[in-house]
Amino acid sequence: MDPKSIGVGEEIVPPGEAEEISRELAINLSLLNTKVRPVLRGEHPKSDGAVRAEFEVLDDLPEALKIGVFRVPARYPAVIRFSNGRATDDNQGDIHGMAIKLFGVSGERALESDRTATTQDFVLADDPVFFIKNVKEYLYFSRLVFQARSSLWGKIVFIIKLIFSRSSPWPSLKRAISKKPDSPLRTAFWSQTPYRLGERAVKYHARPDLSLTPAPAPSRSPNKLRIATAEHLREHESSFDFMIQFQTDPIADPIEDPTVIWDENRSPFVKVATLRIPRQVFDVESMNAFGERLSFNPWHTLVEHAPLGGINRARKAIYEAMSIKRRELDGFPLDEPVASDIPAV
Numbered sequence: 269m270d271p272k273s274i275g276v277g278e279e280i281v282p283p284g285e286a287e288e289i290s291r292e293l294a295i296n297l298s299l300l301n302t303k304v305r306p307v308l309r310g311e312h313p314k315s316d317g318a319v320r321a322e323f324e325v326l327d328d329l330p331e332a333l334k335i336g337v338f339r340v341p342a343r344y345p346a347v348i349r350f351s352n353g354r355a356t357d358d359n360q361g362d363i364h365g366m367a368i369k370l371f372g373v374s375g376e377r378a379l380e381s382d383r384t385a386t387t388q389d390f391v392l393a394d395d396p397v398f399f400i401k402n403v404k405e406y407l408y409f410s411r412l413v414f415q416a417r418s419s420l421w422g423k424i425v426f427i428i429k430l431i432f433s434r435s436s437p438w439p440s441l442k443r444a445i446s447k448k449p450d451s452p453l454r455t456a457f458w459s460q461t462p463y464r465l466g467e468r469a470v471k472y473h474a475r476p477d478l479s480l481t482p483a484p485a486p487s488r489s490p491n492k493l494r495i496a497t498a499e500h501l502r503e504h505e506s507s508f509d510f511m512i513q514f515q516t517d518p519i520a521d522p523i524e525d526p527t528v529i530w531d532e533n534r535s536p537f538v539k540v541a542t543l544r545i546p547r548q549v550f551d552v553e554s555m556n557a558f559g560e561r562l563s564f565n566p567w568h569t570l571v572e573h574a575p576l577g578g579i580n581r582a583r584k585a586i587y588e589a590m591s592i593k594r595r596e597l598d599g600f601p602l603d604e605p606v607a608s609d610i611p612a613v
């Protein structure tokens with residue numbers, strides 16, 4: 269398809285992508301460490317806390333936004349899992365995740381295997397863009413990572429190709445993995461990749477209300493993100509504005525390239541919901557175990573918010589297979605949970 273002829277919200281699937289996704293999945297499965305219990309996620313293995321929350325859809329949304337979960341004003345119980353991308357020591361730079369699961373959301377689902385589910389996930393990270401633009405380049409990157417893990421020569425090749433190759437993702441990756449937040453509750457997160465909103469396309473953004481969450485006392489603990497969250501929530505609530513940004517121009521705001529920021533001057537983020545995190549004690553065995561048994565997946569969604577673009581098409585096969593594998597090994601349930609499964613602590 270001629271890229272100039274594409275419309276708002278349209279995807280362009282490049283030839284060979286399905287095969288690349290199968291290869292990418294095979295690499296992901298082969299790198300999953302199945303020796304530890306519970307089996308850690310292949311990405312974002314370290315949880316900085318799974319907390320209870322409430323997602324309140326605003327009651328004065330304009331008609332254009334009243335779609336899917338935003339159709340009517342409502343309050344959904346939610347769980348948020350905060351995570352590190354790779355780092356086991358929170359003092360190291362890293363990318364961080366905020367995975368949100370709403371409960372009690374009914375409607376047609378994007379995944380056939382999710383037919384009876386009533387959850388809606390939003391998977392966000394603390395950088396506005398993803399570091400790689402499409403599945404082909406992601407597969408190239410994953411193969412280098414795979415070789416780097418297998419031999420010293422692989423490591424050398426990885427460093428040379430990553431840093432010195434033309435159109436290297438390194439500058440973007442380096443920026444993304446250099447984040448050193450003092451608390452997940454004070455961090456801004458983005459979906460990076462686009463999603464449908466009815467006929468149109470949007471990106472998501474969660475912006476913390478800093479007036480509710482002052483900076484924590486300085487700490488050098490390797491678990492300082494979990495500690496800061498637990499200490500704040502023991503006495504006080506926190507809150508995020510949940511926002512969406514419309515795609516306005518199919519070329520300038522591409523669907524198929526999440527390395528591109530959609531210009532906020534042309535299309536500012538607008539608030540559609542408040543994500544309230546009440547005062548609570550969450551760092552206990554039952555809640556930690558619940559967070560680990562969950563599967564957050566951008567494809568756990570109403571069809572009105574179906575994920576868009578190649579990176580999200582790859583995530584469809586990969587998240588499902590990877591989370592099934594780890595949960596089967598752990599003996600965790602595979603069905604999506606309901607609100608009454610959230611531990612009451």
Ligand code: HEM
Nearest residue numbers: 309310311312349365366367391392393398564582590591
């Ligand atoms: C092709 C690209 C990607 C691949 C292959 C990939 C792979 C994965 C895998 C295998 C998991 C663990 C799933 C599980 O076991 O439940 C995961 C988790 C996660 N990914 Fe991705 N991912 C990709 C892109 C992205 C993007 C664009 C974002 C940006 C928001 C992202 C953010 C996250 C987060 C926050 C988690 C942790 C979710 C949780 O707390 O359970 N990923 N990813």
